[in-house]
Amino acid sequence: MDLVDRLLDGDRRALARAITLTENEDPLAGDLAAAVFPHTGRARTLGVTGPPGVGKSTVVDGLVHLERATGRRVGVVAVDPTSPFSGGAILGDRIRMRRGASDPGVFIRSLATRGHLGGLSWHTGSVVRLLDAAGFDTILIETVGAGQAEVEIMRYAVTTIVILVPGLGDEVQAIKAGILEIADILVVNKADREGADGLVRELEATLELGAGSAASWKPPVLKTVATADRGLDAVLAAAHDHYLYLESSGSLQARLERELNAEVRGLVRDLAGRAALDWARSAGAWDSALSEVLARRTDPRSAAAGLVTRFLGRVQRKSRP
Amino acid sequence: MSHAKVRVLVAKPGLDSHDRGAKVVARAYRDAGLEVVYTGLHQTPEEIAEAAVQEDVDVAALSILSGAHLTLVPEVVNRLRAKGADDVLILVGGIIPDEDVPALKEAGAAGVFGPGANLDEIVEFTLANLRRRGA
Numbered sequence: 001m002d003l004v005d006r007l008l009d010g011d012r013r014a015l016a017r018a019i020t021l022t023e024n025e026d027p028l029a030g031d032l033a034a035a036v037f038p039h040t041g042r043a044r045t046l047g048v049t050g051p052p053g054v055g056k057s058t059v060v061d062g063l064v065h066l067e068r069a070t071g072r073r074v075g076v077v078a079v080d081p082t083s084p085f086s087g088g089a090i091l092g093d094r095i096r097m098r099r100g101a102s103d104p105g106v107f108i109r110s111l112a113t114r115g116h117l118g119g120l121s122w123h124t125g126s127v128v129r130l131l132d133a134a135g136f137d138t139i140l141i142e143t144v145g146a147g148q149a150e151v152e153i154m155r156y157a158v159t160t161i162v163i164l165v166p167g168l169g170d171e172v173q174a175i176k177a178g179i180l181e182i183a184d185i186l187v188v189n190k191a192d193r194e195g196a197d198g199l200v201r202e203l204e205a206t207l208e209l210g211a212g213s214a215a216s217w218k219p220p221v222l223k224t225v226a227t228a229d230r231g232l233d234a235v236l237a238a239a240h241d242h243y244l245y246l247e248s249s250g251s252l253q254a255r256l257e258r259e260l261n262a263e264v265r266g267l268v269r270d271l272a273g274r275a276a277l278d279w280a281r282s283a284g285a286w287d288s289a290l291s292e293v294l295a296r297r298t299d300p301r302s303a304a305a306g307l308v309t310r311f312l313g314r315v316q317r318k319s320r321p
Numbered sequence: 322m323s324h325a326k327v328r329v330l331v332a333k334p335g336l337d338s339h340d341r342g343a344k345v346v347a348r349a350y351r352d353a354g355l356e357v358v359y360t361g362l363h364q365t366p367e368e369i370a371e372a373a374v375q376e377d378v379d380v381a382a383l384s385i386l387s388g389a390h391l392t393l394v395p396e397v398v399n400r401l402r403a404k405g406a407d408d409v410l411i412l413v414g415g416i417i418p419d420e421d422v423p424a425l426k427e428a429g430a431a432g433v434f435g436p437g438a439n440l441d442e443i444v445e446f447t448l449a450n451l452r453r454r455g456a
């Protein structure tokens with residue numbers, strides 16, 4: 001596919017179009033994902049999450065700037081919510097990401113959730129792989145602003161940065177919502193405001209309570225003023241330490257295997273289910289099974305099990321010589 | 322199965338500091354089911370063209386109140402062309418005197434909307450003039 005060659009070659013328009021095809025679930029998207037997969041697995045991924053307006057995009061902009069200073073190429077995936085009423089969206093994260101805006105070593109893509117819950121788009125993982133294949137060394141993923149733990153970010157980001165700010169009164173909320181548990185690094189942004197030190201102490205005390213064994217990673221709590229680029233170098237250094245920790249403890253490899261294992265398992269379920277449904281519909285078995293359920297003569301689970309058994313029997317007969 | 326969505330970049334090139342109009346248009350597009358990338362104030366033509374490429378938008382809607390439309394619009398168009406993104410539909414809105422409209426259209430703007438334009442009209446025009454885009 002010409003598009004794939006161009007993407008691997010670093011053509012930005014090809015990359016952008018590939019992301020669109022993926023997001024739109026275009027018929028070409030499957031082949032595209034297959035073609036780029038051998039070229040993925042190199043990039044380092046960083047997730048940035050936290051309540052609305054805490055400064056996620058401003059922090060991302062600062063981190064992009066610092067990474068660029070070391071010569072690394074940076075991709076950004078920034079997710080904002082789709083309106084449940086119109087299906088449209090306003091994607092505004094780029095407003096705060098100005099410094100990378102015309103840097104050829106930076107590629108920023110805004111995605112709408114399109115109905116996906118959990119602060120990300122349906123296709124976050126696939127889009128990250130496209131950026132990875134296109135040669136970006138670091139990929140930053142900004143979730144939708146949400147007060148609760150967006151655990152899904154942990155699937156796509158090796159290191160998850162959770163941002164909070166003083167004065168929102170959200171520390172208790174955050175703790176209750178489990179947001180601290182997903183953090184590899186905690187950032188108290190807007191530290192130019194009153195209450196930052198208090199929030200840092202409170203978060204450290206809470207983390208102390210939940211601390212694991214002496215050998216495990218202890219999330220640092222770092223103060224930043226993202227609008228003044230203060231403290232972001234320490235955030236990046238902590239992300240680097242976290243990566244080295246995962247690598248040296250073997251968790252990085254274990255995590256990768258776990259994720260790919262889960263992905264293949266999920267797809268087997270998906271594809272097997274789809275094949276069974278396609279057969280049931282075309283063989284007319286679907287309508288008769290469903291009418292039995294509607295008449296309450298068969299329960300839904302038994303009806304489904306019956307369809308699957310018949311489908312498997314057909315597959316077995318077909319595979320015999 | 323394909324779920325294509327129309328994507329629009331709403332951008333403010335140049336130096337003026339009022340983005341109320343741009344935000345109102347962005348909301349109208351959202352309410353019509355479009356995905357709007359909003360990039361904020363004071364964008365250079367290069368930043369706008371680069372954002373249009375990265376975001377793979379179908380439409381770039383430029384809001385210009387500064388009076389510099391006759392230089393800014395051709396610059397944005399040229400930058401887009403240089404990046405091979407000449408399939409993006411260009412719309413211009415803002416304080417545009419009637420006598421400048423032909424020059425803007427000549428430069429590549431498909432539609433020009435003055436202060437009196439109503440939102441439905443802008444959205445309708447946008448949807449009616451989308452270009453079919455290949456891979």
Ligand SMILES: Nc1nc2c(ncn2[C@@H]2O[C@H](COP(=O)(O)OP(=O)(O)OP(=O)(O)O)[C@@H](O)[C@H]2O)c(=O)[nH]1
Pocket residue numbers: 051052053054055056057058059093096144145146189190191192193224225226227228
């Ligand atoms: N005082 C102060 N303001 C900040 C700081 N960092 C960000 N801001 C401001 O906070 C506002 C929100 O910043 P964003 O970066 O857009 O926040 P966000 O978390 O990405 O917002 P959403 O994506 O909408 O959830 C902006 O007005 C920023 O300028 C900071 O360290 N101190």
Ligand SMILES: [Mg+2]
Pocket residue numbers: 056057058092093142
């Ligand atoms: Mg943001």
